[in-house]
Amino acid sequence: MKTPVQVGNTYTVKIIDLTYQGLGVAKINDFSVFVNNALPGETAIIKIDNVKKNFAFGSLVELKTKSPDRVEDVNQDYLQTGIAPLQHLSYEGQLRFKQHQIEELFDKQKIKVDVLPTMGMEHPDHYRNKALIPVKSINGELMTGFYKNHSHDLVPIEDFYIQQPEIDHAILVVRDILRKYKVTPYDERNHTGIIRNIMVRRGYYSHEMMIGLITRTKKLQLAEPIVNAIVDALPEVKSIVQNVNLKDNNVLLGKKNNVLYGKQYITDDLLGLKFAISLNSFYQVNPVQTEKLYSLAIDHADLGANDTVIDAYCGIGTISLAVAQHVKKVYGVEIIPQAIEDAKINAQKNHINNVSFVANKAEDQMAKWQAQGLKPDAIIVDPPRKGLASSFIDSAVEMQPKKLIYVSCNPSTLVRDTKRLMEKGYHISRPIQPVDQFPQTVHVESVTIFEQD
Incomplete structure (x- = not known):
């Protein structure tokens, strides 16, 4: 089938949206073209670089009209390498883009949710540790x-x-x-x-x-x-x-x-605790925003002094140890043995004794704990970008926690996992809070609270 655009040709287009990778979206006869360094609301002359079956990639030749959110004098090296793919978008625009990203994905799946404005940084640069x-x-x-x-x-x-x-x-x-x-x-x-x-x-x-x-x-x-x-x-x-x-x-x-x-x-x-960080440890790269993110998760979990909590994907124990101060017992699981060694050292460093850490795949350990009859009041998850395994969700639901606190780094797997949790008798009990952990990039973290129906 012939596509409406050809490689090497130029076209004048209106940019109507941004993709999750931060590329501008244009339509030519209903055919999508993705354009680097282009923002919604702009009219641009673009050149087609690569044509696929259902879409094409183009590059910016000239801007006819500019978005009020455009930042001039950007460093092309940061755009070319993906270090800061959103640096040409104002910071307010970036925060709106990240909120919209989550809203749109839930909307596509016809799941009604409220998404709060993205929690940003005062100084959204030079933050990585x-x-x-x-x-x-x-x-x-x-x-x-x-x-x-x-x-x-x-x-x-x-x-x-x-x-x-x-x-x-x-x-x-x-x-x-x-x-x-x-x-x-x-x-x-x-x-x-x-x-x-x-x-x-x-x-x-x-x-x-x-x-x-x-x-x-x-x-x-x-x-x-x-x-x-x-x-x-x-x-x-x-x-x-x-x-x-x-x-x-x-x-x-x-x-x-x-x-x-x-x-x-x-x-x-x-969060007032001391952490040992080894070369291979997973430790959040933006400490200023991490404190906001984890404080939110803990506050919204509304935990009591007699509660038992599971912290899945616990890393070096950052959330586990912060939560342990508010509850009776915390169980943490993480697949990387070195991280679990670090977590145990961190528990000792902070004189926290009501935590138990184990090295295992989160989904396998959940099945073990479920078989042992563990009944957590709340489960906290902070999974990698691929989200939760379906076997993890099965075991989690079998344990019947009152709450599941989901710290997400990938809105699309959050939406997928939300559907699964809703089918199994859980609902989102308060607005989703996006947090900008990675300013100048397309990534967004968020906190979602699930409760039993």
Whole structure:
């Protein structure tokens, strides 16, 4: 079937919407065209770059009329690499876009919900407390930066805009030290070289810093002078860890860590508690918004002193330990054994004894707990982007908790799981609260409270 647009042709279009990836949507004879760096309400001349069966991708040639929400003077590197795909949209516009994203997905499934305005940040930049930056050889020189969208072309970047400035500085310091000691960057085509990525974590409150050197080799040559140089140049560094990743694939971290300096973890505060964070730990990257997100989840759960709570996908115990102060007992489950080790350390650090952590798949552990007759008053879930397994929902519902508190990082799987929970006798009991954990990007977190019918 012939499409109404051809590659290389230009068209004048009206942008009518934004996709969940932040692309502008235009219609040409009812055929959808997705355009980078275009905003709803704008009229634009676009060029067609790629045509699929039911849609096409276009690029902006010229803007005829501009949206009042457009931000001028954006950095094209941030758009090209996906570091900040919404930086051309005003922050108020970003917050509305994220609220609308959730509303629209529920609307499509004909589920009636109220979605509150997105809870934003006062300073929506330089917020990330963690960076994992690729290293590549460009013209024979070791470079750090970020990959162009859908490619393996590295764009050299020194200011990443959404990371803490101290982290950006640390990446450049480590880059220059690796250059000085002639450490060769990983070459993915030939599977040669040594250094694959540089990772930096930094405590928002503690200012403790961890440097991770991800290598293709078991040994890091000249490790001692490299470590000494990093420690001399960066006084905040409390831990340097070599992560060994021998695999010839896109997995970013290997399973083996060698501590080259200091401790195997750094510490930071969250909701008045102390947390140990190791290289591989899942720890929310925006601590300012995380405190808002978790406080909301706990407040809306309306828990009592005699309640028993399950925290599924508990990570290093952030929600579990915050909840434990309000209830009788908390059970946490997480698939990553290292995270559970960290969670146990964190319970000890905070002198919290009414928590029990186990390493397992959340859905498998839920079935175990259900078989053992565990009857939680509330279940808190903070799943990965793929949402809840149907077997998890089956076990959760069998336990008959009065409430299920769903912290979501993906509105589409939230909507899917809402349908399943509604079919099993639960309803959304209060408006959904979106929280902007990732300003300048398309991602949105939210808190939804389910109660038994």
